[in-house]
Amino acid sequence: MPFDPADFIGTGVDHFSSSGNWYPATFNTAGTVWYYCTLHAELDDLDEDEDGVIEAGEPDFGKMIGRINVAAGPVDSTGPVTSSVGASPDPTNGVASVTLTATVDDSATGGSNIAAAEYFVDVVGANGSGTAMSATDASFNSVSESVIATVDVSALALGPHNLFVQGRDSDGNWGSTDVVAFSITVAPAGTEIMTIQLNGGSLSVTTNPVDFGTLSLTGLEQTIDTQPTPWTAADARGTGTGWNVTVSSTDFASASGTITVDNSKIRLQDVNVVTVSGNAPPTSLVTSYQPMSTSPLAVLSAAIGNGKGTYDLTPDMRQIVPADITPGVYEAFLTVSINSGP
Structure with missing residues (x-):
């Protein structure tokens, strides 16, 4: 059930109705939570001036009171892993853009949701300075995301190039890049490029x-x-x-x-x-x-x-x-x- 540490201090909320009852509590922040049994203690045994602050010397440890020290949980300080980077078409055969795809996953590096992804062409820049990519399902809301972008390659020189992709988790950690190589080529001699725009339906x-x-x-x-x-x-x-x-x-x-x-x-x-x-x-x-x-x-x-x-x-x-x-x-x-x- 939802838990607020304030439930245990001066609120008059009954969490136990008889011997053997238990009360589930989830602590979302670090700190100290005090509690007392209303059958064998009163609020002023815990907080003498009843100001909501437990000060040194106030708790009467001869009464049925207690405290729970909540330690800080682990902190996610590692960025997500990027893999399965792909570019299509490769070679480009004269097309003006390629579709860039990748998978960004934080399940083994902290377990936070993916919040963003970006790409760089040929040279990796500072974190957050790349071109944004989108989640394939249109929403960054899970620990692993497939990402996609349309990359304009019309100004790139003929020959080999690299596309670098990296992701950021919801704790702000950028992961390392993964790369895919592709080639800019012209259309084969004697051919013309045919294009078609395909829009998703419902x-x-x-x-x-x-x-x-x-x-x-x-x-x-x-x-x-x-x-x-x-x-x-x-x-x-x-x-x-x-x-x-x-x-x-x-x-x-x-x-x-x-x-x-x-x-x-x-x-x-x-x-x-x-x-x-x-x-x-x-x-x-x-x-x-x-x-x-x-x-x-x-x-x-x-x-x-x-x-x-x-x-x-x-x-x-x-x-x-x-x-x-x-x-x-x-x-x-x-x-x-x-x-x-x-």
Whole structure:
């Protein structure tokens, strides 16, 4: 639970209600925390003038009081490691820019999040003076980041060149550089350069209604199975950061009564996930029937690097109809969402 050292001084907050209770506390800063048992001591046994400051000679150590000395935690003083630096195309064959990519990782050098990355052309400058790179997923928010930049090479002389990349963690530490060599070349004789600008698209899911048809009541619990017309999930972003599909539902309701949502179940077999166009398809997370609820249930996942394309998915839907239900036309609202990340 959240903890503030002030909880232990003069606040009247009860953390223990009986013998044997314990209170979890996380200390985020170094220092000394005092505490006392309200059954066997009072605040003035700890802080005689009750000014919130424990001064020398004030604590009455004959009473049930105590203190916790919190030492400073380890400090991250090492910069992140840069690796897997690549430049494309190489050789350039007359193009005006190359795409520079790299991985910046602080997991083995302090564990801080990556905060920035930069590159230098041919000569490494002072930390922070390079050209900024972007996180591939558009946000510097994890201990390891893939980074990318478009480097203008139109003014570079023909021949070999170097691109240096380095990263900075959230504690302000710059790491050492890693380098990739590439060559500036002209277009082959007798050829012309063709170019195309490719912009990333969106992540989307298209769904169709689920119709369980008509059922005559028998006085027994009944099960109805159906399949909707295929739904379609598409990842046109081109980033390969993965994605997932979730479903949730309301109760089935009518003027006559309610069938609770846990009677609505879903299954998605991998054979019913069909690649329309793209690379390795996503995989099902519900290969057996699972009850739905008002909270999102993950049913399909595309791992990082997979699911770059368009895929049809046809889930199996099952509805349990209780024996004591009242006749009527029942409707439920199904929500299907597609989300970034596997």
